[in-house]
Amino acid sequence: MPHPFSRNPHAALRTIPDRIRVLVTGAGGASAQSVLKSLDGAGFTVIMADMDPLATGLHLVPASQRVVLLPGAHPDFAAHVLQMALRHSCAAVWSTVDVELEPLAAHAHSFADSRIILIQASAASLAQVLDKGALMVAAQGVIATPVSAILTSEWLAKQNVKSTGPWLVKPRRGAGSRGITQCQSLADVAEQPMDGSCLVQEYLPGEELSVDVLASPDGKALVAVPRIRLRVDSGIAIVSRTVRDPELSAAAMALVSRLQLPYVSNVQVRRDAAGVPRLLEINPRVPGTMPLTIAAGVNMPLLALMMALGDDPPSKDLLAWKELGMVRQWAETWVDIADLGRTVRAELQ
DSSP: OOOGGGGOTTGGGSOOSSSOEEEEEOTTSHHHHHHHHHTTTTTOEEEEEESSTTOGGGGGSOGGGEEEOOOTTSTTHHHHHHHHHHHTTOSEEEOOOHHHHHHHHHTHHHHHHTTOEEOSOOHHHHHHHSSHHHHHHHTTTTSOOOOEEEEEHHHHHTSOTTOOOOEEEEESSOSTTTTOEEESSHHHHHTSOOEEEEEEEEOOOSOEEEEEEEEOTTSOEEEEEEEEEEEEETTEEEEEEEOOOHHHHHHHHHHHHHHTOOEEEEEEEEEOTTSOEEEEEEESSOOTTHHHHHHHTOOHHHHHHHHHTTOOOOOGGGGOOOOOEEEOOOOOOOOOHHHHHHHHHHHHO
């Protein structure tokens, strides 16, 4: 594929002194570091950003390519990201943190006015995806879903007292399996918040799978790579393998296309007692286990970035992949003490 600068109308309107520069947020997480790895050697300059000045990903790039941001929930977050992107002459901003996506989408016009591309879904698509209750409704007829309901006292009153669990109660908004409670009885369910902020679902006993999906900028799915999450720690797979499942791939792609989710997203499912994969949630961003999909053959972040910058959708040979296993391990990066200090001083003064 040609270097995107030659076909990038946005970059042509900006002064980029050396290479195309991309600001990636969430540098402390596996998702941002996956993006950084995916772009290695591809001719881009990656500006790593995080609210924590000691975030690991900040120290995987030179000090001149580090940004300390306001928290994603801060009312000035989007304006601050835009300011930092302009300061570092970035052509694109790529958030890898769920809480940041909606604030950035709400200010998409400001980024467009500054000729900076947001590599993420629109506010309308995010509204259907980040609310798990809304997602279950939107997915009907495309992919199997668990029996689900918004948890309220009215719902609980309608249940048969002889009903047995288990059930899962989860926040309608949230990521990384945080706040999920398994309940064995309706009495256990009754102890959970009844204000409509949670979803109650049937418990699915089977294996969990995660499907990475690459889509065009207008949200048309191009390829799906399923993988089995064999061992998970804090919501991130540490042992996993890609697996061929044409029906699941087709369903995940159809769902992404219906929701018009552009670039890279991640569809999570779990099998029921009969082996049917049922939807759990969608992460509308690069997942933390993206290196497995890249190693299997599809460099989704790089292909997504090139499409965002104006390139055509990739050819079929760039979407071919193989079955492959992955085991994660700890690794260290040695950093001079003075270098740690420079990150704080450079961005917080």
